Amino acid sequence: MTENLVLGKKIAEGKTKIVYESTNANEVILEFKDDITAGDGLKHDVIPGKGYLNCAISAKLFEVLESAGVPTHFIKYIPPNYLIVRKVTMLPVEIVCRNIAAGHLLQRFPVKAGDPLNPPLVEFFLKDDELHDPMLNDMHMAYLKLANRDECDEIRKITLQVNDALKEFFASKGIILVDFKIEVGRDGSGRFLVSDEINGDSCRLWAETEKGKIFDKDVYRKGGSLEEVKNVYVTLYKKLIGQEPKY
């Protein structure tokens, strides 16, 4: 077990992370697992070391957001695969922001793969694997008591701030931020914090110079071998952190 870390009771376990209580009631500890899933959890594998890489990358990207003044849950990275974060009440919603047309959008919107989306498109989806994560508009959000209209505006504003900060950071590493998914939660005072994780599982990332080269989970979705997928996460780690992985 990692030093300086006291894991409390397990509160929740999802597809890629476990949530533990911390000794501080306002915080929780996220453990990143080596699991990788796609297609609403139907495709599932385990890639040793993936939890570490994604946790370290998430920590780095949360630091980038904090430096840009975006409110996040991030407190501390405990290597190899733990984040200490502010405890929030999560919204069971995936907030997607798109700069370039890719993925599911192509099947339900009149755009072609690779079309620039300017201004960026922000979409809400209910986290519900059985219903295949249906898209929500502001009235659905209000009906399900997830967020009122002003709060939907606030979430979109935060999402666009995330986009600006991450786009600039990735560009400095020669990477194009095609799209990404975030999740938000409310802290004790009701303020929205960017929570959960941000890494190659939740972003589409394309190389600026090498056409067709990608650094994200699409390699897995499209049937790449587990070795290829691991290499992609290692490459992303090296590009973003600027050193070899330690674990």
Ligand SMILES: Nc1ncnc2c1ncn2[C@@H]1O[C@H](COP(=O)(O)OP(=O)(O)O)[C@@H](O)[C@H]1O
């Ligand atoms: N700051 C936080 N406070 C409380 N719960 C959190 C926080 N950040 C993430 N979580 C929760 O961690 C859980 C595990 O994450 P994950 O494995 O990604 O779940 P899922 O399979 O639902 O995507 C999720 O239920 C998520 O809501």
Ligand SMILES: [Mg+2]
């Ligand atoms: Mg998740």
